[in-house]
Amino acid sequence: MGKDLTIYVSGLYSGSNPQPGVGIARSLRQGFPDAEIVGVEYSNRCSGIHWPDFDRIWLQRPWEELSLDAHAGEVRRVLDEGGYWISSIDLEIMWLAEVFADGHHHNLLTPPLAALQRVGKPAIPAHKGLPVKIPVFIGTDRSDWDLHAFCREHNWKVWLKGPYYEAVRTPTWSDLQHWRYVLSKAWNTEKLFLQSHVTGYEESVMLCAYQGEIVESVYMRKRDLTDLGKTWAGDSAPVPDELLRPLRKIIRDLDWSGGAEFEMVRDAGGQLWLLELNPRFPAWVHGATITGKNLPAALVEAASDIRAAPAPAMSEEFTRVVLEIPVKAEFPLPPLPEPFGGGIGHSMKHPSGLIEFAQSLEKPLAALNGNGNGNGNGSNGKPNGNGHSRPGPEIQVPESYLDDLETVDVDALQTPARLFFEKTAASYFRNAAELAAGLSRPGLEVRNAYSIKTNPDERLIRLALEHNFFAEAISLLEAKKAVDTGFRPDQVILNGPAKWWRRETVPDARFYSVFCDSVEELERVGREIKEGALQTEILGVRLRTPGVPSRFGVPIDSPDNFQRLINALRQMPKNTGFGIHFHMASSSVGVRGWWHLFESMLRWCGSVQALSGRVVEVLDIGGGWFPDDIAKEDARSFRKAIDKVPEFLAGAHQMITEPGKALAQPSMALAMQILEIRRSKGKPSEVVVDGSIAELPMYFFHPHRILAREDGVWRACGRGDAVLLGRLCMEHDIVASNVDLPKSTREGDLLVFCDAGAYDRSMSYVFGCG
Amino acid sequence: MYLDAVSRPVEVDDGVLAASTAEVPRVFERWAEWPPSEISHHGKICCEMAREWLNATDFTALNGGDLFTGPRWIRHRFKWGPSAFPIYWCEAVRKKRLDCGALAALSHEVIGARGIKSFRAQFVQKFTAAATEQWSCTWSRADVPVSWVNDDLIYHEGVAVLLEGQHIKVWDSSAGWWVDRARAEGYGSVVAIRVFAPEELGELIWGERNLIPNRWHSSETE
Numbered sequence: 001m002g003k004d005l006t007i008y009v010s011g012l013y014s015g016s017n018p019q020p021g022v023g024i025a026r027s028l029r030q031g032f033p034d035a036e037i038v039g040v041e042y043s044n045r046c047s048g049i050h051w052p053d054f055d056r057i058w059l060q061r062p063w064e065e066l067s068l069d070a071h072a073g074e075v076r077r078v079l080d081e082g083g084y085w086i087s088s089i090d091l092e093i094m095w096l097a098e099v100f101a102d103g104h105h106h107n108l109l110t111p112p113l114a115a116l117q118r119v120g121k122p123a124i125p126a127h128k129g130l131p132v133k134i135p136v137f138i139g140t141d142r143s144d145w146d147l148h149a150f151c152r153e154h155n156w157k158v159w160l161k162g163p164y165y166e167a168v169r170t171p172t173w174s175d176l177q178h179w180r181y182v183l184s185k186a187w188n189t190e191k192l193f194l195q196s197h198v199t200g201y202e203e204s205v206m207l208c209a210y211q212g213e214i215v216e217s218v219y220m221r222k223r224d225l226t227d228l229g230k231t232w233a234g235d236s237a238p239v240p241d242e243l244l245r246p247l248r249k250i251i252r253d254l255d256w257s258g259g260a261e262f263e264m265v266r267d268a269g270g271q272l273w274l275l276e277l278n279p280r281f282p283a284w285v286h287g288a289t290i291t292g293k294n295l296p297a298a299l300v301e302a303a304s305d306i307r308a309a310p311a312p313a314m315s316e317e318f319t320r321v322v323l324e325i326p327v328k329a330e331f332p333l334p335p336l337p338e339p340f341g342g343g344i345g346h347s348m349k350h351p352s353g354l355i356e357f358a359q360s361l362e363k364p365l366a367a368l369n370g371n372g373n374g375n376g377n378g379s380n381g382k383p384n385g386n387g388h389s390r391p392g393p394e395i396q397v398p399e400s401y402l403d404d405l406e407t408v409d410v411d412a413l414q415t416p417a418r419l420f421f422e423k424t425a426a427s428y429f430r431n432a433a434e435l436a437a438g439l440s441r442p443g444l445e446v447r448n449a450y451s452i453k454t455n456p457d458e459r460l461i462r463l464a465l466e467h468n469f470f471a472e473a474i475s476l477l478e479a480k481k482a483v484d485t486g487f488r489p490d491q492v493i494l495n496g497p498a499k500w501w502r503r504e505t506v507p508d509a510r511f512y513s514v515f516c517d518s519v520e521e522l523e524r525v526g527r528e529i530k531e532g533a534l535q536t537e538i539l540g541v542r543l544r545t546p547g548v549p550s551r552f553g554v555p556i557d558s559p560d561n562f563q564r565l566i567n568a569l570r571q572m573p574k575n576t577g578f579g580i581h582f583h584m585a586s587s588s589v590g591v592r593g594w595w596h597l598f599e600s601m602l603r604w605c606g607s608v609q610a611l612s613g614r615v616v617e618v619l620d621i622g623g624g625w626f627p628d629d630i631a632k633e634d635a636r637s638f639r640k641a642i643d644k645v646p647e648f649l650a651g652a653h654q655m656i657t658e659p660g661k662a663l664a665q666p667s668m669a670l671a672m673q674i675l676e677i678r679r680s681k682g683k684p685s686e687v688v689v690d691g692s693i694a695e696l697p698m699y700f701f702h703p704h705r706i707l708a709r710e711d712g713v714w715r716a717c718g719r720g721d722a723v724l725l726g727r728l729c730m731e732h733d734i735v736a737s738n739v740d741l742p743k744s745t746r747e748g749d750l751l752v753f754c755d756a757g758a759y760d761r762s763m764s765y766v767f768g769c770g
Numbered sequence: 771m772y773l774d775a776v777s778r779p780v781e782v783d784d785g786v787l788a789a790s791t792a793e794v795p796r797v798f799e800r801w802a803e804w805p806p807s808e809i810s811h812h813g814k815i816c817c818e819m820a821r822e823w824l825n826a827t828d829f830t831a832l833n834g835g836d837l838f839t840g841p842r843w844i845r846h847r848f849k850w851g852p853s854a855f856p857i858y859w860c861e862a863v864r865k866k867r868l869d870c871g872a873l874a875a876l877s878h879e880v881i882g883a884r885g886i887k888s889f890r891a892q893f894v895q896k897f898t899a900a901a902t903e904q905w906s907c908t909w910s911r912a913d914v915p916v917s918w919v920n921d922d923l924i925y926h927e928g929v930a931v932l933l934e935g936q937h938i939k940v941w942d943s944s945a946g947w948w949v950d951r952a953r954a955e956g957y958g959s960v961v962a963i964r965v966f967a968p969e970e971l972g973e974l975i976w977g978e979r980n981l982i983p984n985r986w987h988s989s990e991t992e
Contacts, residue, residue: 155834199835235952268836270933316952547830559863562823596834603829607822611815 005032005306008058008078010040011088011280012048013352017228019046020088020259023286024296025053030289031297031308038083042066042352050328057331063091063357072099079107084300086110086258086281090164091357093258093279104257109210109299111279115254119277122161122193126254129246132264132274137195140180143395143719144703147194148173152626154196155590161195162187164358170194174700177737188359190719198275200267202229205239206282207247207262208299212255214248216298218288224319231284233319236291257303259285259295287318395716397705398666400424401754405669405707405714410750415673416691418761419752425463425667428627432659433467435635439642443653446642449493451623451660452478455761460664461485470512472622472658474498476505483507490537493620493656495581497552506534513538513618515581519554519568529573538618539572540579541565543604545597548584556604569612578614580605585624587661587702594625595637599644606648615651623658626702627755630662661758668757669707670695672735674749675727684722684741689751692726693733694767696753698760707752710742714752717741724751728768798894798962798986800917801925806890806966807871809879810856817859821879824863828880837884838931841877845946848873852912869914870944874927877943887932891940894962894988895926896955923961930965936975938965951977954989962988 007028011019025037039054042062049057060066075096079085086109087093097104097113104112111119118126122137138150140160151158151173160179161167168183170176176194183192202225207217217239224233239247251260259281265273281296288295292313301308327333336346404421413419432448439446449472450464456478462485464471471482474496482492489509497517500506514536516522522541528534544553555561572578582601586594598621609616630638645652672691677684693699706717706724720740726733735753811817831843851867862872874890881888902919909916918925928949929941940949940963953959965974967983974981981987 199839237952268839270838545830546827547833556823557827559820559823559860563819566819593834596832597830600826600830600832603826607826611819611822 004082005035005300005304006038006078006081006083007032007035007300008038008040008083008085009054009088010085010092012039012041012051013043013046014048014051016226017230018283019048020281020283020285022048022051022053023283023289024086024088024281025051026286027289027294027296027311028300029053030311031294032300032306033309035300040085044331044334045351047325049331050325052325057328059331062351062353064353064360068095068360075099076105079105083107084109084303086296086299088280089354090279091354091361095357095361106211107303108257109303110258111254111256111260115256116279118254119279121276122195124274124277126250126277127274129250130262130274131242131246132262132272135196135198135273135275137193140184140192140194141190141719145395145705147176148703149626149628150194151176152587152591152629155593156588157197157590158194159197161193163189163191165354169197173702181737186355195275198265198267198273200265200273202231203264203266203272204231204282205243205247205262205264206259206285206288206295207239207251208259208281208295208302209251209256210299210302211257212252213302214244214251215302216293216295217244217247218291218293218295219243220284220288223317231282231287233317234284234287235317236288236293237316259299284318287320290314290318291316395705395718397707397716397754398424400427401666401669401705401707402714405752408671410671410709410752413671413750415671415750416689416695417671418695418756419669419671420457420459421667421669421757422459425460425663425757428663428666429460429463429467429469431631432663433469435631435638436657439635439638441642444642444645445654447654447656449620449656449658450663451658452482453762454660454758455664455668456481457664457668457761458485460667461487465491470656472660476500476502479507479511480505494536495542495583495620510535510537512536513540513579513620515540515542515579515620517542517553519564522554522568522572526568526572529576536576538579539576540581540618540620541569542581542583543601543608545582545584545601546604547600548589548597550584553582566608566611569608569614572614577617579618579620580608580616581620581622583622583624583658585661586629587624587626591629591632591637595641598641602644602648609649609651616649617651618654618656619645619649619652620656621658623660623662625659625662627662627666630659664761665755665758668761670753670756670760672751672753674745674747674751677745677747684745686723686725687739687741687745688725688727689735690727691735691753692728692767693730693735694726694728695764696726696735696756696760697763697765698756698758699735702755704736704756704760705754706736706739707754708742708745709750710744715742717751797923797988797990798964800920801892801894802986804892804925806892806927807855807869807875809862809872809875810858812858812860820859820863824859824876825880825883828883832884837886838933840941840946840948841880841943842946844873844876844880844943848876850944852909852914854912854914870927873943874929877941878929881929881931881941888941889930889932889938889965889967889983891928891930891966892964892986893926893928893940893949893960895924896922896959896961897924897957898922930967930974930976932974936971936973938974938976938981940965940976951979962986962991 009021009024012021013019014022028037036055037053039049039057041049042060044059084107093110094116096110097116100108101113156171158170159167160170162183168179170179184190202222204220208215219237219239220234222231222234226232261278261282263276289311292311294311297308339346400423401421404423408419436446436448449470451472453474465486470491470493471487472493472495473479473482479492483489489507490512492511494511494514514525516525542553544550544555546557554565584597605616670691672689674687675690676688678686707714708717718740719738722739722741723734724736724739726735828841832839848868849866853869853872857872878888878890899922902922906916906919928943930938931941932938942949949960964986965981965983969983971983
């Protein structure tokens, strides 16, 4: 069968993340035993060239050496001579679509340009009509501020993805910064995107179509995966009708030719999420042939009208093994590249130079992958993200920052200097107080506490006092400072593992509450209260958040620990109220993660209450919120959470929140002076400033918006090429990267790092000052 | 697997039980009348504390995920192995190893606490003589009866979770995965299944198969 058939198959890489070329060849050989199958490859290091089903190999030079015009001419020639071309390389498919943009060749079994323009990730516009959602995403050309917000919103379970290939988990801000640099550099583009992770099982639809009609299709569930998440085993089944019906319409609309794979994840609730639409067969293509669905042969049959041999189903499932095969004499193995001096390994990635190919094609292909701005469907099914289409990141800075800055005589500053944003601070404290008042309801008061450790500046402590906050202290020295600033002891909450340090400073008065960090402390404090040596209105415990690594609070992760806590609570003095505290930084575990944790803690508190016989009267929840998160969407999450409290803790009359970071962070900025500007190609590349990570220790954890003065006006710096080097002789003292400084920037100019009022202030240290 | 010495009587319609045992096919013959295993309660705070701890831990372990997520953390915490019955809540949560019946009972408890309807499920699974001999050996060494093993077949327990309508998916609490409904033969396949559910629920749909509550289903009965 297929005696006069010549089929070119490209993409023969067969490493741990294989291309489908070999699988396509195996399937074609099954369908057309007599056809001439020509393997096309761009590196003699791709082991697929040795696969015996190839009658011959058309080995090209690696992409970086290739004359694309000449190669395009050759491809056109073989197609005109009656050969068929099945490409397994995304970039080659895009390139061929450009080459044949004026008229798609009927022997080219890949999708046309117009179709590719509608399947680009991450938005995959062509998916409309399918019962799937697109995981929420955001382009990395958005501001750092927006990217950090996206990561928090999605609990830092996000993937940084390249424009064509590669996806990296970025669970922290420094990971994100690092990998953005690496991928941007590799792919020569800022057009990366972040996409939220979907937990579930991976499933795929593979289909082949010719001139807009689906010829054959199959549904596959991954049953085993490689370390990279690639299919190692799977089972196959017919495509369910609810998917196939819309797929027929989509493929018709796209006038699709060639293979395609819809990569999806099914979450625990059964919802399908579409991750990618690959414009080619997947690497497991021959697995489907084993199960009786030979899609490459069906595709060629449709295109050539030459009947393929039927594919008998050998099983409903397939798996992979590793095979050794003989090397063809005409393509002896090339030597291994020399390891870099003192390096580890041989740096073997992408032997055909795909990255270089992408770099050379960046401009023409940009149109195919231009969906980087925020979009996708959130869990509520509505479009999420901002969906703006704008050329570069736009940094939004609160007006009050600029108003406050106007009041500073910046020229008189001795830098690095910390600036107090008085109006900003006052407005944040006022808003927090109003929010708490608005959230309170009959029988359940919501009240703020200011965590002094966040920033012990007296001006902030005073603002807390003026706005009816409690003062939350982790040491008696902090408690003393609160009292010295005007708080009464019965407005002070004591927390933390070493709250009795410097015991001699303990006031002879009643505290509002004491939350013990261990059973040992609870027993000791309980004794002291019974003996009259200590007074507090509320005595309680801090619970260690199970499932999240933490060194603080009473562990409840085992039945024995839980029982020990219950037994200790049953011995507590009866003349105090009882409260429970838990704390986990929302900015670290993510916003949604934090609210789940809250609900989870309500259950624990309910259990503790039921088993100990002590009514939880006060629930103290901390905190670590990012300023933008706490009142987001009119504090909707907060309201929902408070609604739940009575369900679990009917006796609770007060909920204390600790928005320390959310209030302190915006209240201060750090002014630095530019000491030296080093230029590259006429533009500032490395800029030395007199500030450092000693004054900005949170640099590694969250972005800071930077203001520079241009024509006397303060403007936020966008994303650019300059790196701001701190004054310290420390390799990691880089206070900002990828900053766009005004053209007029010169030595002696000031830069103002905003959002530096929380731990940037309290954890700063003296370094390099003699 | 071993029967709970203090188990409740199985609430099945007499007629159904009679029908399912009148001409008992070989595959589930030995276990046809076994009720699902149960964890006993001392009626004191010790067991209540254990249950509270279990359910609160489960909700935390969901980690914000969907309520229909299988409670794989249970299998992660407790290894699968011989358990002696009766076993009480306050003992079970402190064990290092639990058998399939105890693991299924824990899973059923936490899924129910999430507000999701679920039912106890029994399976007969096919393995090989080599596998079942190993298990017989392990159980005998622990001085626990091995009546759950019969040649290359074993009795096993899990949890059926009710989805939309009559659809169910079946959680293998000892393996930490959803049972593959499509495979009815070969190593590890489920060759018979019974779901203990209220009769009034009607037939349950498990993939391509319809299951009558409280009745054994195998290829021999269908």
